[in-house]
Amino acid sequence: xxQYIPPKYRYPLFFIGLMTxxxxxxxxxxxxxxxxxxxxxxxxxxxxxxxxxTF
Amino acid sequence: MAxxxxxxxxxPSELLxxxxxxxxFIVLLISGIGVLMLYPxxxxxxxxxxFYAPTVLVVPIAGLFRLTCYAYRxxxxxxxxxxxxxxxxxxxxxxxxxxxSGETKFFRVENLHRYFLYAGxxxxxxFYYDFxxxxxxxxxxxxxxxxxxxxxxxxALTLWAASxxxxxxxxxxxxxxxGCAFAGSQRKSLFNWQSILNGHHEFFAWFSLLTIIFVDxxxxxLAAGMPIDLNLSKLL
Numbered sequence: 001x002x003q004y005i006p007p008k009y010r011y012p013l014f015f016i017g018l019m020t021x022x023x024x025x026x027x028x029x030x031x032x033x034x035x036x037x038x039x040x041x042x043x044x045x046x047x048x049x050x051x052x053x054t055f
Numbered sequence: 056m057a058x059x060x061x062x063x064x065x066x067p068s069e070l071l072x073x074x075x076x077x078x079x080f081i082v083l084l085i086s087g088i089g090v091l092m093l094y095p096x097x098x099x100x101x102x103x104x105x106f107y108a109p110t111v112l113v114v115p116i117a118g119l120f121r122l123t124c125y126a127y128r129x130x131x132x133x134x135x136x137x138x139x140x141x142x143x144x145x146x147x148x149x150x151x152x153x154x155x156s157g158e159t160k161f162f163r164v165e166n167l168h169r170y171f172l173y174a175g176x177x178x179x180x181x182f183y184y185d186f187x188x189x190x191x192x193x194x195x196x197x198x199x200x201x202x203x204x205x206x207x208x209x210x211a212l213t214l215w216a217a218s219x220x221x222x223x224x225x226x227x228x229x230x231x232x233x234g235c236a237f238a239g240s241q242r243k244s245l246f247n248w249q250s251i252l253n254g255h256h257e258f259f260a261w262f263s264l265l266t267i268i269f270v271d272x273x274x275x276x277l278a279a280g281m282p283i284d285l286n287l288s289k290l291l
Contacts, residue, residue, distance in 0.1 A: 015079050022086045029093050 004055045017049030067160045068153065069136040076135050096271075099278045101192025102185075102201045105208055105267045109181040117178065119164075120171035125220045126260035128165060169221035176216055182209035200285040201273065208270045211263040218252035218259050 005013065024041045027033055070077070097107040106114060121127055132138060139155050158165050186209055189202040216222070227246030233239035252259075277284055 011076060015083065018083055019086070022083070022090050025090045026086070026093065 005051065010052050013048050013052035017045045017047070017052060020045030020048065065160055067156050067162050069132075069138055069156065070161070074136065076137070080135055094275075096275055096278060099274050100284075101189045102205065102274050102277070103188065104274050105182065105185075105205075105270050108185050109178070113178055116171060116174045120168070120175045121260075121264070123165045123168040123171055124260055125168070126257040129257070168219075169225070172216065172219050172221045179209070179213055179216060182212060185209075196288070198287040198291070200283070200287060201277065203287070204266075204270050204273055208263070208266045211259065211266045214252065215256070215259040215263040217249070218254075218256040220253065220256065223249050223253050 021042050024038055024045065028038050091106070095111075097104055097111070133140070138153060156162070182205070186202060186205045189205055190196055190198065223246070226249055227233070227242050230236045230239070230242065233243040236242060273283070
């Protein structure tokens with residue numbers, strides 16, 4: 001299967017994706033941010049995380 | 056000086072190197088555990104979260120069982136510590152000058168895997184008990200999608216524990232002569248069956264980790280009000 005993302009970018013994407021979701025979860029608890037923005041940022045983090053080992 | 060000598064004898068060189076993969080992984084782990092503590096969720100409508108089966112206090116045992124697992128050891132030594140390399144070519148260019156330290160210093164804890172396995176086997180029945188509880192939660196028998204996911208998680212964990220290298224050693228690996236040992240032919244037969252499972256240990260290790268996380272997220276989705284809990288009893 002052809003892999004589109006070079007190996008050296010996989011772990012950075014994995015890290016940034018997970019960290020984005022974690023930081024957003026912490027921000028949701030302690031900082032007032034509209035729920036729509038929280039959802040969009042979590043989805044972006046999830047897409048980065050999944051793409052790090054999928055594509 | 057004495058403290059430095061003591062630390063040198065305890066801390067493996069892998070943990071002291073400026074390895075950004077390891078450091079970022081530790082940050083991920085600590086912040087991930089922090090988020091789990093910020094948003095605790097032990098039970099929802101008869102479903103017990105796998106992290107709480109039977110209690111969240113056993114998570115360190117399960118964590119140490121995973122940390123010392125042969126499948127994960129291969130992965131984190133190769134991909135987090137880059138030590139030893141998976142191939143002769145040093146792709147990242149940072150580990151050719153090191154010796155392989157293996158199970159020395161702090162990594163001696165990896166030798167305790169068999170004891171974490173025994174503790175893990177004691178925890179396994181609770182996952183099946185939680186599946187049973189989820190079936191009879193409403194007072195009568197109701198099969199919901201979440202119950203099947205709990206069962207899938209329990210089976211995945213059982214396969215992971217049953218395919219463990221330490222269990223393989225326990226069953227027959229430490230015996231030189233089956234003909235001389237008590238119940239030798241039965242043990243040999245069991246050993247052969249377990250060896251088939253053992254060949255897939257790495258798959259079971261990762262699959263069971265993913266099912267635990269998936270079931271946890273599924274229950275959190277239910278608690279957040281997502282309409283994803285199908286009542287399969289009505290469909291049958």
